Amino acid sequence: MDAPETAPLDGEGQFLTGRLLVAMPGIEDPRFERAVVYLCSHDDEQAMGLAVNRPVEGLTVYELLDKLGVEPEVRAPSDLVMLGGPVERERGFVLHTDDYVSPDSTSPVADGLALTVTRDALDALGSRIHRPRRAILALGYSGWGPGQLEQELRDNVWLICDADEALLFGDDHESKWTRALAKIGITADHLSAQAGRA
Numbered sequence: 782m783d784a785p786e787t788a789p790l791d792g793e794g795q796f797l798t799g800r801l802l803v804a805m806p807g808i809e810d811p812r813f814e815r816a817v818v819y820l821c822s823h824d825d826e827q828a829m830g831l832a833v834n835r836p837v838e839g840l841t842v843y844e845l846l847d848k849l850g851v852e853p854e855v856r857a858p859s860d861l862v863m864l865g866g867p868v869e870r871e872r873g874f875v876l877h878t879d880d881y882v883s884p885d886s887t888s889p890v891a892d893g894l895a896l897t898v899t900r901d902a903l904d905a906l907g908s909r910i911h912r913p914r915r916a917i918l919a920l921g922y923s924g925w926g927p928g929q930l931e932q933e934l935r936d937n938v939w940l941i942c943d944a945d946e947a948l949l950f951g952d953d954h955e956s957k958w959t960r961a962l963a964k965i966g967i968t969a970d971h972l973s974a975q976a977g978r979a
Contacts, residue, residue, distance in 0.1 A: 796823045797930075799891025801948060802830065802939040803961045806972050809938075812867050815958040818923050819876065819944055821888075821896050828925040831876055833917060833949050834957035836861035842918050845873075846907050851900075853907030861952070865919030875902035876949065877916035891944070915950040940965060 802818040818830040842860040846853050875897045883901035905911040942961045
């Protein structure tokens with residue numbers, strides 16, 4: 782029997798759209814060390830996610846909007862741009878609450894959340910009226926081909942955690958990895974001790 786498209790658990794053949802991947806210590810790819818990645822899509826063919834705890838140093842959303850010629854009506858200088866992943870790093874992705882929807886370019890992700898990848902989302906981020914309640918702007922994304930993420934899960938590269946707004950949209954990026962671990966009942970100290978064992 783086929784698994785439903787958005788199964789709630791991480792078992793074989795189940796999809797993880799709307800969940801968080803939490804990097805294990807000792808991950809071989811330094812681009813994902815201590816990463817927390819929100820899966821925007823996951824099916825038989827691919828998986829795509831955005832790292833939610835890797836700010837681009839010193840670049841705020843409003844500075845980026847200004848560089849792109851979007852004149853923001855509101856200012857929130859603490860909103861940092863995230864490095865969503867190593868793929869298409871020149872392209873912007875806005876993960877946001879679904880109180881904002883662009884009819885032609887917003888894709889629902891999970892209950893209450895959506896993803897928009899067009900200029901419309903940038904205009905909305907700078908708008909007093911259309912700005913979503915919560916949003917992150919990421920440059921680039923994290924992507925996996927057919928079976929690649931499933932293999933990484935079998936190899937214990939990632940842990941799986943339920944998403945919440947504080948982990949997704951909060952501005953304490955340094956603590957998101959340890960908070961995600963705590964949410965699934967694990968401490969970083971425990972993982973570090975286990976990582977060296979065969």
